[in-house]
Amino acid sequence: MPSTKVHILNPNKWVELHADYLYNYTIGRINNQDTAKDIVQDTFFAALKAQNNFKGQASERTWLISILKRKIIDHYRKINSVKGKAEVKMNFYSDGDREGEWIEERVPSNWNSEIEKVIENTELSEAIEKCIDKLPEKYAIVFRMKTIQEFDTEEICKELEITSSNLWVIIHRARTQLRKCMEQSWFKI
Amino acid sequence: MKLTCDEATKICDKSQYKEASLVERIKLGIHLFFCKKCGLYSKQNSMMSTCYKIHKNELNGKEHCLNEEDKKHIDKELKARIKPSAVNVGQH
Numbered sequence: 001m002p003s004t005k006v007h008i009l010n011p012n013k014w015v016e017l018h019a020d021y022l023y024n025y026t027i028g029r030i031n032n033q034d035t036a037k038d039i040v041q042d043t044f045f046a047a048l049k050a051q052n053n054f055k056g057q058a059s060e061r062t063w064l065i066s067i068l069k070r071k072i073i074d075h076y077r078k079i080n081s082v083k084g085k086a087e088v089k090m091n092f093y094s095d096g097d098r099e100g101e102w103i104e105e106r107v108p109s110n111w112n113s114e115i116e117k118v119i120e121n122t123e124l125s126e127a128i129e130k131c132i133d134k135l136p137e138k139y140a141i142v143f144r145m146k147t148i149q150e151f152d153t154e155e156i157c158k159e160l161e162i163t164s165s166n167l168w169v170i171i172h173r174a175r176t177q178l179r180k181c182m183e184q185s186w187f188k189i
Numbered sequence: 190m191k192l193t194c195d196e197a198t199k200i201c202d203k204s205q206y207k208e209a210s211l212v213e214r215i216k217l218g219i220h221l222f223f224c225k226k227c228g229l230y231s232k233q234n235s236m237m238s239t240c241y242k243i244h245k246n247e248l249n250g251k252e253h254c255l256n257e258e259d260k261k262h263i264d265k266e267l268k269a270r271i272k273p274s275a276v277n278v279g280q281h
Contacts, residue, residue, distance in 0.1 A: 011271050015264040020254045027253040041263045092195035100193020108229040125247040148245045172199040
């Protein structure tokens with residue numbers, strides 16, 4: 001039986017009840033504390049302005065999350081339109097006779113053979129995080145959502161408003177770049 | 190249809206998430222048979238997936254919270270924005 005309960009908003013309690021939840025949700029997508037904090041705050045302000053649009057069908061938290069999602073897309077769009085601080089490294093020739101072939105210095109090289117030991121190392125996580133941070137932000141966001149949070153492709157595409165072929169190009173570039181970064185910082189013989 | 194190394198490694202990445210189609214996997218298999226560079230990429234790619242998994246487990250073990258100071262700040266800012274309209278309502 002569908003619930004007929006009508007939810008009401010109580011902005012005085014928002015921070016106390018929902019701030020941590022919204023923050024945790026955001027940090028999973030945008031792994032930057034200051035940006036995440038700003039986005040959470042913006043969400044509350046936007047929600048306050050939009051109070052009259054609340055129909056009471058969804059819970060207060062669900063409604064706040066829907067506004068938060070919008071804010072995250074806005075952020076994604078913003079970083080997508082300005083040239084990111086980190087450059088995208090070319091891994092393959094993009095034109096000419098050798099189009100699609102490996103660029104010499106990007107060709108995979110052999111790694112340390114005692115890989116099991118390398119993987120058991122506790123600093124692995126830190127090294128990966130450093131490499132992800134070197135990616136252009138929009139690549140990092142898509143990569144995290146797909147690989148760390150294990151979202152469905154469809155869901156990421158819907159949330160970030162990109163096509164699935166876009167998504168795979170981004171994942172491909174991110175992974176090729178991360179692989180090279182880890183090769184240099186971690187798997188070097 | 191022959192794949193370039195760029196396309197082959199893209200399918201290779203896709204298959205790490207088990208989302209490459211059958212046709213793609215066959216094309217990739219043929220490419221990997223002939224191309225040593227991509228073969229190495231493919232082998233190391235599985236290793237990278239293991240690393241990401243370890244990283245994922247480490248990250249997911251953590252709950253992220255806002256610190257109390259930030260919360261107080263946001264709360265104050267938010268309540269400051271609630272008040273003006275509440276006062277207006279009171280006056281009319």
